[in-house]
Amino acid sequence: MNVLILAEHENQKLKPSVAQLVSAAQCWKQTVHVLLVGNDLAAAAQSAAAITGVACVMCVEALHLQHPLAEDVANIIAGMGREYSVILAAHSAFGRNILPRAAALLDVAMVSNVVEIQAPATYVRPIYVGNVFATVRSNDPIQVVTLRASRFDMASTGNNAEIVNLAPPPASGKTRWLSEMRNQSDRPELGSASVVVSGGRSLGSAENFESVLAPLADKLHSALGATRSAVDAGFAPNDIQIGQTGTVVAPELYIAVGISGAVQHTAGMQDSKIVVAINHDPDATIFQMADYGLVADLFEAVPALTAALP
Numbered sequence: 001m002n003v004l005i006l007a008e009h010e011n012q013k014l015k016p017s018v019a020q021l022v023s024a025a026q027c028w029k030q031t032v033h034v035l036l037v038g039n040d041l042a043a044a045a046q047s048a049a050a051i052t053g054v055a056c057v058m059c060v061e062a063l064h065l066q067h068p069l070a071e072d073v074a075n076i077i078a079g080m081g082r083e084y085s086v087i088l089a090a091h092s093a094f095g096r097n098i099l100p101r102a103a104a105l106l107d108v109a110m111v112s113n114v115v116e117i118q119a120p121a122t123y124v125r126p127i128y129v130g131n132v133f134a135t136v137r138s139n140d141p142i143q144v145v146t147l148r149a150s151r152f153d154m155a156s157t158g159n160n161a162e163i164v165n166l167a168p169p170p171a172s173g174k175t176r177w178l179s180e181m182r183n184q185s186d187r188p189e190l191g192s193a194s195v196v197v198s199g200g201r202s203l204g205s206a207e208n209f210e211s212v213l214a215p216l217a218d219k220l221h222s223a224l225g226a227t228r229s230a231v232d233a234g235f236a237p238n239d240i241q242i243g244q245t246g247t248v249v250a251p252e253l254y255i256a257v258g259i260s261g262a263v264q265h266t267a268g269m270q271d272s273k274i275v276v277a278i279n280h281d282p283d284a285t286i287f288q289m290a291d292y293g294l295v296a297d298l299f300e301a302v303p304a305l306t307a308a309l310p
């Protein structure tokens with residue numbers, strides 16, 4: 001029985017989470033297969049095959065899978081799932097959309113948002129917005145698990161795994177991809193960025209996000225993040241929201257600017273290695289988790305910090 005990893009990709013480009021899942025999968029000491037579903041997958045398949053620890057990359061390619069829909073991918077996983085004892089995906093919007101459906105089709109429970117694998121089938125996962133960590137054990141014959149990928153090291157590359165093409169099943173036809181809107185940005189991808197500069201409602205406007213926060217992010221070559229309050233106020237786009245209902249980040253450096261530190265926000269950044277907080281309220285909750293805290297008005301401190309950086 002092997003481990004199957006559902007790979008997240010943008011057809012040509014593999015997401016870094018795949019290498020993190022491969023390293024997490026080593027604890028089962030079983031053969032690791034990577035599944036890619038999409039169209040025009042050659043480049044992504046090569047990247048997956050190069051990850052150390054991968055025995056086989058399986059590609060299911062078709063025009064109707066160019067924008068893989070959860071129903072179609074779940075059906076593909078369910079079709080091959082009984083040959084595996086473990087099925088893994090990243091705990092991203094992609095994985096969270098697909099794996100519960102696959103688990104239901106396979107008639108097993110799924111374990112979500114795992115941050116630590118204590119032993120095969122014994123997992124640690126946050127509950128109550130990350131205030132408590134529960135250790136759970138699954139007795140199902142097939143373990144279906146989403147992992148918080150950033151908690152696991154990246155597997156190295158240099159491998160040359162076999163790449164196999166599987167026949168695509170017809171589209172389920174239950175849903176249809178119509179369109180998607182993406183914000184174009186030259187910044188690093190938020191979920192895997194090593195530095196994140198993040199702003200709160202206190203920025204006051206979208207213009208201030210651009211004129212106060214963006215120059216600091218530019219200097220640090222960092223991703224830009226925001227609280228939900230900032231997003232709801234229209235100061236920042238929805239796709240940069242960090243937190244319980246946004247993206248989960250775990251950068252080397254997280255700079256929280258004018259952010260109170262509500263638990264729903266910190267749930268999305270508490271794995272950051274170093275946290276810097278700038279807030280004019282010395283009692284702000286964010287200081288409790290900050291490695292470095294600056295009690296200051298952000299409109300003075302951030303431009304000064306930006307100017308001081310080379």
Ligand code: FAD
Nearest residue numbers: 200201202227228229243244245258260264265280281298
């Ligand atoms: P505030 O709480 O208003 O804090 C602003 C901070 O800025 C304050 O600490 C203040 O002292 C400081 N400040 C003000 N002016 C200045 C200045 N000039 N200089 C320096 N500091 C200044 N939130 C998320 O972020 N992500 C989520 O995913 C998320 N999901 C949620 C899910 C649910 C179900 C619920 C109920 C809430 C969720 N929230 C989420 C909202 C969350 O509870 C908080 O309301 C939100 O994080 C607060 O955002 P904020 O820190 O920008 O604003």
